[in-house]
Amino acid sequence: MERIVCHCFGYSKADIERDVKRHGRSTIAELIEAEARAGNCRCAERNPGGT
Template sequence: MMTRDDDMICYCFQYTSGDIRRDAAEHGKSTILQQILDAKRAGGCQCAEKHPKGT
């Protein structure tokens, strides 16, 4: 059974909602969005291949 912490938020980089909660607790805010944006700018996005809906 999946819990709320198991909800996949980013299929490209395998971040779950639990990862975001832990990151926010550790840093006072989540740094994951910036990490995703930086990786996407560097060509690291694979949403079309990894996301079940292709987006």
């Protein structure tokens, strides 16, 4: 089973690893941060751990 890193947007550890290989850094982390700043993060509802 693939490890989900971001339940809000469905990114897995493998997604982030592929992103780093492609871009030399994680652009996914930037996307998550931008969405969270925009108020689109729903960790409490989507993450089984609530964080």
